[in-house]
Amino acid sequence: MSNEHNPIAQLVSQIQHAWNREVTPNDHFQVVRWLIKPEQARIYQGFLKLESTAHGSLPDMTFVLLSHFEDEKTYSQQLIKDWAEAFKRDADITKQLAWDITPQAEVATEMTTPADALLLQMLSDFQRALPDPKQFVTLCLYPHLVSDSKYFDKWIRNIIKEEIPKYVRIMLFDYAEERFFDTTFSKNTACCKSLEVPLDVAGATSKLASAGDPNDPEVQFRHCIINMSEAMGRKERAEVHKWGEKGMEVMQRTGSKSNFATAHIVYAGMLFSFKDFETIDTLLAKGLAITNQGITAGDKICTTLLIQYYGYMATSKQLQKKKEEAADLFCKQADTAVEMGQPQQPLTAWWMAYNVIKKKDKERYNMLVKDAYHFGRKQDKEILKASCMPFIAADYYNILDRSNDMEAATNVDTFMKTVENDNWREETEAQRKQLEKRKFSLANLF
Structure with missing residues (x-):
């Protein structure tokens, strides 16, 4: 990377x-897996981004595909589809190589059987089109969703x-802990x-957080955050309080309302990991x-805060299972984000709000789902692709379906196909199952 002294770059x-x-020295290794820990994921993402460039x-020749894994029968077909779309967008590659992905990609769309052999043939054809006939092509798979690891x-x-x-x-x-693919790799040591x-x-x-002038309040505050985080990992509540108080002192001395509120x-x-809700609520009330x-004084950062x-x-x-209060506050968050012209945050807030009261207040649930969907309907489709809009649309579709309003349900389905794809509902439900394995709250969702 450009900065060899950067700890993350190292x-x-x-x-x-x-x-x-x-x-690299072993041509016979053709399936390579990285065994990683969850906290390392962002480092590997940076690695993939770097290797996808000339730097x-x-x-x-490495390229990354993020295709969702639904099942072993359709995955290769999905990879080919996503690869073709990415290939066409990469003008530099298409100009450099005398190879057209389109004919084989079109064949894949018509296939009713697994496209594994076709995918490998396409990778081979792509490799032979490279200027260096002995350069490896490495397809990196980093699926955002895996429906079932055993089928992968x-x-x-x-x-x-x-x-x-x-x-x-x-x-x-x-x-590294689960090692889902151990059996396959142990049985295929010649190529894996x-x-x-x-x-x-x-x-x-x-190291990164501590870099800079030790007298700089921002550096001091980052140091407090690191110490709080480490103490939280060790479950040492007293240490978290110690460094939390220190952080507030540091930020208060800056005279900035946004700094003090951030602390x-x-x-x-x-x-949150200690469930110390009395202290949490007190801190949040003071910070609010x-x-x-700060907003009154014209501090623009405070509007985001x-x-x-x-x-x-x-x-x-x-x-704390105070669901009505939670829903009210999520709605307040959504309304505030709308006032500030933010397209994504209101969707997330409404989504959280209606899920909180889904079983308790069906009428309000239906209203919030409808409002969230129609707000999202007005946003740019590229923004919606990186939002929770598919969940909102699926929930709204289900409401309409249950009420036999099939015309409106069809309109939702048609719109979402233009945002996602023809299988958007199936993929959304698969993602929902993944989320349900975790506690559904903003604290651990994002």
């Missing part, structure tokens, strides 16, 4: 060195059985390789008052 370099040391250090494992086995062409590799990821890099993410983050909300956020003072405060306050009430 972690990315460790990943690159591991690949170049363990994989990467791997000798392979089955897809990997099917790909191996098809015999991966020469100079083609598949890169994928597995959790596992890599695990001991990345000190906490240490790198701490309150960060401190409160650290206490400071935020409003106001949205965050309502979200934190709503989450606190939700976790």
Whole structure:
């Protein structure tokens, strides 16, 4: 990376060195998995972004696909579809290579059987079109959603059985603790390789946060945040309080209302893991008052903080099972975000609001779902793709379906197909099942 002294860049370099040391010299390794821990995910995302550019250090031609994994029978077909779309958008590649992805991609759309062999053939054709005939093409799979790991494992086995062409590799990821693909990799050691890099993410983050003038309040506050976070991980509540109070003192001395309000909300956020709701609510109430003072004084940062405060306050009430209060605060968050012209935040807030009171107040639930959908309907489609709009639309569709308003339901379906794809409802329900495995609250959802 450009800054060799950057602690995060050094972690990315460790990943690159591991690949170049363990994989590059060994042409027979064609399926490579990284064994990672959840806290390392962002580092690997940075690695993938870097390797997808001309500034990467791997000798392979690497490209990343984020295609959702639904099942082993359709995954290759989905990969081909997404690859074709990405390929057409990349003008540099299309100009450089005398290869057209379109004919084979069109064949894939018509297939009713798994497209594993076609995918591998396309990767081989792509590789042969490269200027260097011996350069590897590495397809990196980083699916945002995996419906079932055992079927993803089955897809990997099917790909191996098809015999991966020469100079083609598949890169994928597995959790170091769960190790979902151990059996497949242990049975295919001739072509499979596992890599695990001991990345000190906490240490790198701490170094990055502590960089700068030690007398600078921002540097001091970052130091407080790191200490609070580490104490929270050790479940040392007294230490969290110590550094939380210190952080507020540091930010108060700056004379900035937004700084002081930020210190309150960060401190409160650290206490959620202890369920110290009395202190959380006190901090949030004081911080909200400071935020409003800042808004009155013209501090523009405080207007953004106001949205965050309502979200934190709503989450606190939700976790205390005070559902009506939580819904009211989420709605207040949504209304505030609308006033400030933010397109995404209102959707998330309304989504949280109506899910909180879904079982308690059906009439209000239906109203909020409808309002959220119609607000989203007016937003840019590219924004909606990165929002919770599919969940809102699916919920609204279900309401209309239950009330036999099929014309309106069809309109919802038609609109969402233009935002997502023809299978948007199935994919949304699969994502919903993933979310239901976790406690549904703003504190752990985003």
